[in-house]
Amino acid sequence: MTGNRNAALHFVDRHVDEGRGDKVAFREAAGQRRSLTYGALARRSDLVAGALARADIRPEERAACILLDQVEYPEIFWGALKAGVVPVALNTLLSTPIYDFILRDSRATCLFVSAELLDVVMPAARGVDSIRQVIVIGGAAPEGAIAYEDFLQGAKPGPTRVVSDDECAFWLYSSGSTGQPKGVRHVHGALKATADTYGAQVLGIREDDTVFSVAKIFFAYGLGNAMTFPMSVGATTVLFNGRPTPQVVTEILAQERPTIFCGVPTLYAATVHHLEKTGVPAGDLRLCISAGEALPGEIGNRWRDLWGVDILDGVGSTEMLHIFLSNRPGDVVYGTSGLPVPGYELRCVNEDGQEIVPGEVGELLVRGASAAEGYWNKRDKSRATFEGEWTRTGDKYEVTPEGRFVYCGRTDDMFKVSGIWVSPFEVEQALIAHPGVLEAAVVPQRDEDGLEKPKAFVVLKDGVDAAATVDALKDFVKARVGAWKYPRWVEVVPDLPKTATGKIQRFKLRESAPEKEHA
Structure with missing residues (x-):
């Protein structure tokens, strides 16, 4: 394809060109009430790109992002993409030794960190020689660091770097459910690929939607929910930077009135228990989705009884960026993971690599445009996971005669x-x-x-x-x-x-x- 395929042009600047500059893209929940329009996001991300260039953070270098879900996050993420710098979205709940490992492993040259996380992050960052700049969001910067607004002050808006769909855009680190986290590299074209498939053809997300995701932006699932999908159509995202307890989530659903709610099974289970005792508030939900782990059918049924809205249980992975297998509106069968998302091909194979028949259990493989280009500095693991166009998920499934997929467990858990x-x-x-x-x-x-x-x-x-x-x-x-x-x-x-x-x-x-x- 010709032209500049930088994802920031599609997800940010396009909305200004199409007349949505004054539309609120992000607003913060729980009393903070700060908001960010698409126009302001375009301007502020340009400043981030310019400030990165002024600080000599160069294209293809990594910018570690240890950030709470706050309005500065999309400014930094899309500003880095505009500059050709690779943002590395990191879990905000890790320990100092794990941050030390990841910062060294990624060879990050700069670090964006929320002030609330400094006590855990800075002891790791100070020992990493590759980091040349630490930028603190939302508070005073310690010695050797700079406050975010000071970092932007006086910067000239940077030009948006010309890239192809296949150029590396950002990294995520796997959640480490089975051990040490791995750097997963994603390209610019992968973001639009997930929006064009799951976002458009399963969610059917609209410009008038408001989305609230309890999964944070650093998680592949949360990145799609809170940024990729709403920003693909000019919708609005509600951000919450705290711990999503059942009580808090219920309050946000009542106060912010999202139309799409994105949860995880653990939270759904706890919230159902909470609501069965306290009652269900008024709300505007039209869709609820779940991923991260398979949703127990019992929880889906009880949630529907409470809200009158089904949960669309789906399966995705950090390696595939978002959901590629899902139930869909009007076609929900609890206890199954649904059907392949349009744009993805799936197959289940036995230990000999042969496709299974109904009644057998096999490992799930997936093919689609959002697949990562590989793991950072993990060649053997990359070769074992990414087999040509196919990605091994590590999940075990049965396939029903009707073609629905039934989750059995992780390969290592069976x-x-x-x-x-x-x-x-x-x-x-x-x-x-x-x-x-x-x-x-x-x-x-x-x-x-x-x-x-x-x-x-x-x-x-x-x-x-x-x-x-x-x-x-x-x-x-x-x-x-x-x-x-x-x-x-x-x-x-x-x-x-x-x-x-x-x-x-x-x-x-x-x-x-x-x-x-x-x-």
Whole structure:
């Protein structure tokens, strides 16, 4: 294709050219009430590009972004793209040693950081030789850093760098649900690819929509929800920089009146429990979506009963940038991940690489234009994941005769009992269906004979008697999914280990489970 394919032209500047300069693109929730129009975003992102050039942050160098969801985030992200600098969107809930690892791994030359995060981030940043500039948003800058407004002061608007669709635009780091995070490199064309497929053909997002995503911008799912999709049509996004508790989320749904709500299964489950006690406020929801982990059907049904709106459960990944498999409006079957999103091809293969037939379980592979170009400095992992045009997801699925995909678990989470594959997710859904259970995770544990059997970790609802519930859960699961699949051990825990994006870290539960224990 000819011409400048810089994604910022399509997602930012185009709206000014088409007369939406005064339309609010972003507004902050929970009393802050700052907002940013498309016109202001175009001007401010130009200033960011100019300030980066003035600071000698050069094209293709990395700008680490450890930022809360606030109006400066889109200014910085799109300004970096305009300058040809590669923003690296980082999880805001990591520890200092992990930031040290990622900053060194990415070789970032500058760092944008929210003031609230300085105490955790700066001890890591000070030891990274590649970082030449630290810019602080929303507060005073410590010695050796500069405040964001001072960084922009006096900068000349920078020109938008001419790039192709295939030039690297930004990085994300995998959420680390199975170990050390990996740098995932995405190209300019991938952003529009997700908007043209899931955004347009599943969500059917419109200019008059208002979107609220509890998944933060640093997460691939949140980046699409909060920026790519609304900005593809000139819609408005509600940003919230705090922790999305059920009470806070309910208040935002009532006060900000979004039409599209983007959640994760853990939050949906907790919010359903909250609303069943407090009641449902008035709202304007027309669509709700979920990703990050498979949504238990029980939660989807209860949410629909409360709001009168289905949850469109879907599957995406950091490597594919957003959702490529989903239920869709008017065609929701809870307990399944739906059908391929238009523009993507999917197949499930067995251990020999042969496509499975209904009733079998295989690994899911996907092909589509939003695939990452690879992992940073992880050649073996890149070759194992990106096989030509196909990307291995690491998810195990069944395919029904009707062509719907049924999630079984991560490749590393599946295990056999009596020679038969057991899906942790299937057992977890059965556990969550019990009225006393809020959350559940299932992992294999070896019994006294050295054979693997399911062990369940459960979070109970407030006021539920633990002893009585644990005794009842085994028979409850037997009746729902089969005698051999029931958990031989049930441990009540206050919470489950999760990534910041809501994925249960089952590998941590496996590590905590002893090798042998009497049933």
